[in-house]
Amino acid sequence: MKIKQRRDGSSKANKNPWVRRALKAGWRAGSPERTDGGEPESHFYASRLQRSFVEWMNVSMLPRPEYSAMKRMAGAFAQGYAQGAACPVHGIPLLLKGSAAAVVCASSEEDNLHAMLNELEKLPLQEVIVVLNGCRDNSYAITRSHLLVTVVYYPDLLGHDVGRSIGARMTGVDTILFCDGDMVIPAEELAPFIYAVDGGCDVALNDLNGFLPLFVHQDEVTHCKSFLNMALGRRDLGANSLTAVPHALSGRLIRGMDVHHLTVPPKAQALAVLEGYRVEAVHAVDVFAGNRRRDGNTGRGNAVADMIIGDHAEALEEVLKRRGQSGSAGRLSRKDIALKRNAI
């Protein structure tokens, strides 16, 4: 018996009874496909794999598991499904309660856009909104070739992050994932953000703290991000920011907040914290390595850095304005400090 288990390549994972059960359930869900020849072409979110996975998880696993556990279940279930259906599956089933969509901002990114959209199509998303602006290449045709995609096309450049506001207001789903078209991020790395928001988080940030160098080598933008979080009383967030992608927002937040603020991501983050939304760093995706380097976004004091500093100024202005209104500023007396420190 033992020997038989060892022979299988995935025997290690199979030690977990839940993984074994997921594999079996997947097989059961997939086997009808072998006889009825599969379902008609449909989007992944409506596919039998996704539906049967959610169904099975809801019946057999309560409460909702951590992402890592869910991911193993999903992997095993999909594997079983593929064996049962005797055909490969394209997609990662996710345990979702609500609906999800993605907003991709892009401008002349034909090299990466196709691959990026392929990754998004592996996720159970109801729609993908691609905001194209100022494209001088074939991006539009590439985008149109993807069935799930709604294209919003602007012939001129909109400027940084304006597309996020435009995309966000076009969708009414419960979870919105935000990505850039210039970076291909595997679907497995995007799923945790969707899963976190679906589970009750409002702002699911990319946890970049682990990739940061020592403070002395950090750039000014990182300093601004950390300072904003500190001023918001969220030092635990470190330098994590809505400025960075990928991240996901809840529909609750999008509907409750003026979508215009998403154009200035740090301001949206400040407002989210101030208004009591759940802001968390949920998963780490290294975007430093993949980010396209162009003129204007490299080196200290570059134009993009200056803009992001301005965004943080705008966010802090909002924080200060609200503090002024609530009268919580300047309660500490300099004299008390002196007395505490220097009295004998």
Added chain:
Amino acid sequence: MHKPSGRKRQPQRKRKRSSTVSLLGRRSCEHPVVSVIIPAMNEQKTIGHVIKGAWQVHEACEVIVVANGCTDRTADIAETMGAKVLRFEQALGHDVGRAVGAEAASGHVLLFIDADMRMDYRHLRHFVDAVLSGTDIALNRYRGPVHKRQAHPVVLAKHTLNSMLSRSDLLGASLTAVPHAMNRRAVEVIGSEHLATPPLALAMAVHSGLKVAAVHEVPVGRMNRRRGKTSGQDLLQQVVIEDHLKALDWYLSHTDPRGGHSDLGRDRDRVGR
């Protein structure tokens, strides 16, 4: 070592007297070039040493000790050493002594130091020399402990304020830290009362186009008097953060909500109503 209460510690009389005597002749001169401003509250242990160093900064200088809320011999020691002593029975408050001292100063260059920091006078000369040769405000280039992932909140605040002021070249240099020096013009432009809120003073200086530079590094972190965490260190941190926010507030209300930073051509109206 723990000393039973009631037993006063005997100062090293011999050494102290010899140093005082040699400087007794030193009096603040009538038309000083440099005014050294030293706010002090109960610093009898170090004030003598600090004044001694201050006298050596320039030939024509005055030393102003703002003795506030002192219950020890700080003011007397300062007087004996020839400093001009401004006595305040009540504590003035953190950094308020700087504003009061600046008000009373008559030199062309104002050098600000702390009464608890023993430091070689040669360090101080760099700041005075920079101001004498055209800099309006000469800051300490010390950045604080920066060899960590997450820096101290105060260090972070200083760096961020400088970035917001479009002066990220100053890194963590700040008016909050001593030593720093400025000329009379800078004091007038900023307004001496604002020196009590150093980050605000820095924001005003940068905004009004004063020449601000980080000229020399004195690692003051190690020289600070060691105080227990309980003695208001965390409160002080809050005040300093508060100061930085105040500075930012002032700066943003005197420039624009983006602090004069570019929007890189964002077409914000395209989002629609």
